[in-house]
Amino acid sequence: MISEQNIGGEFEIYPNDFLMNSKDSAWPIFKNKESLRCNSGRSALVIAINDWKKSHKDFRSVWLPDFLCNSIYKTINNLGLDVLWYQNKPGDNEFIDNITPKKDDLFLYINYFGWPNIAVSNWLDLNKKRSWGVIEDCVQSPYTKDVGLVGDYLIISMRKWWPSPDGAQIHYKNFVEKQHLHDSDEVFISQRLIGKLNRGEMKNEKYYLDLFSKSEQRLDLNLPRKCSYLSEKLLSCVNISKACKQRQQNWKLLQEGLEILPDVKMIFSSINNKIIPLVAPIIVSENSRDELRAFLLNHKIFCPIHWTSMDHWSNESLEMSQRILSLPLDQRYGSEQMNSIIKIIKSFYIEK
Numbered sequence: 478m479i480s481e482q483n484i485g486g487e488f489e490i491y492p493n494d495f496l497m498n499s500k501d502s503a504w505p506i507f508k509n510k511e512s513l514r515c516n517s518g519r520s521a522l523v524i525a526i527n528d529w530k531k532s533h534k535d536f537r538s539v540w541l542p543d544f545l546c547n548s549i550y551k552t553i554n555n556l557g558l559d560v561l562w563y564q565n566k567p568g569d570n571e572f573i574d575n576i577t578p579k580k581d582d583l584f585l586y587i588n589y590f591g592w593p594n595i596a597v598s599n600w601l602d603l604n605k606k607r608s609w610g611v612i613e614d615c616v617q618s619p620y621t622k623d624v625g626l627v628g629d630y631l632i633i634s635m636r637k638w639w640p641s642p643d644g645a646q647i648h649y650k651n652f653v654e655k656q657h658l659h660d661s662d663e664v665f666i667s668q669r670l671i672g673k674l675n676r677g678e679m680k681n682e683k684y685y686l687d688l689f690s691k692s693e694q695r696l697d698l699n700l701p702r703k704c705s706y707l708s709e710k711l712l713s714c715v716n717i718s719k720a721c722k723q724r725q726q727n728w729k730l731l732q733e734g735l736e737i738l739p740d741v742k743m744i745f746s747s748i749n750n751k752i753i754p755l756v757a758p759i760i761v762s763e764n765s766r767d768e769l770r771a772f773l774l775n776h777k778i779f780c781p782i783h784w785t786s787m788d789h790w791s792n793e794s795l796e797m798s799q800r801i802l803s804l805p806l807d808q809r810y811g812s813e814q815m816n817s818i819i820k821i822i823k824s825f826y827i828e829k
């Protein structure tokens with residue numbers, strides 16, 4: 478059976494999304510931290526870096542994991558800072574690099590896909606007395622318990638989790654002084670709103686895809702910005718616990734359904750009630766990944782690749798990037814859609 482419904486891809490916006498009476502707020506709270514809202518994860522990053530710069534005169538370099546979203550690297554590079562790399566990727570149990578950040582450096586690490594980054598947090602535990610700062614990137618794990626405890630700064634981005642066109646947050650221990658935030662970008666917000674409304678109507682695919690791609694190019698302009706009124710409103714109309722439970726259940730369904738396939742491996746082999754997954758990242762063979770992705774797309778299942786590699790990646794990260802695929806499991810979907818995904822992946826490998 479071919480699914481008629483899109484599974485995955487941009488969140489749609491429906492008029493009812495604004496009307497839900499919610500006791501929740503989408504904005505998570507982290508222990509011992511204050512917070513400031515902004516528009517994007519990269520804005521949150523700029524705020525953190527500007528803040529650190531003010532009170533650390535020897536600050537020149539930011540340490541980044543080689544397996545990362547290009548937008549992080551671009552943002553730091555645009556600020557004219559030196560980037561130093563260390564090896565780390567999703568699912569690593571050990572920190573294999575032998576690095577020594579210098580006084581006033583910043584060290585950024587990512588809690589990938591909703592799972593706590595055990596390798597890095599264990600290593601940081603051994604380096605508790607440090608003269609350098611830590612940014613914990615929780616863009617993919619804002620609702621997971623027990624993350625966000627280590628960083629001097631912590632960044633999240635809500636637009637990966639909800640229909641809101643923008644919305645992000647920086648959490649911090651000590652803010653030196655308030656920073657100026659530009660107003661939200663009206664063109665960006667409108668392009669995304671129009672695109673998301675059209676996607677909800679399942680009409681004009683080419684038109685809305687074009688709007689999404691145009692808007693994405695504006696994200697790096699004039700950082701940092703405020704969160705838009707539209708997103709504030711949407712983010713106050715959500716049911717967090719229902720969404721989190723749904724994501725966990727969907728992950729379990731995918732894991733159980735795909736377990737029998739020798740060609741497919743979940744990067745994270747288990748989940749517990751503290752972990753709220755963004756997607757279900759799988760590993761397949763390098764020569765079948767792109768074909769599988771296209772096959773799923775033909776069945777209207779949209780699977781992103783987190784992430785395409787860059788020059789400096791280690792061989793291990795490069796290999797992962799050629800074999801990884803992210804299966805959608807967000808709160809829009811339940812067992813029917815997860816079973817469709819499983820069925821289509823099985824038909825790809827079994828009937829191939």
Ligand SMILES: Cc1ncc(COP(=O)(O)O)c(C=O)c1O
Nearest residue numbers: 517518519546548587614616634
């Ligand atoms: C791990 C991670 N950090 C930061 C960002 C940047 O977030 P934003 O796109 O909201 O600027 C992304 C973007 O995908 C990301 O995946």
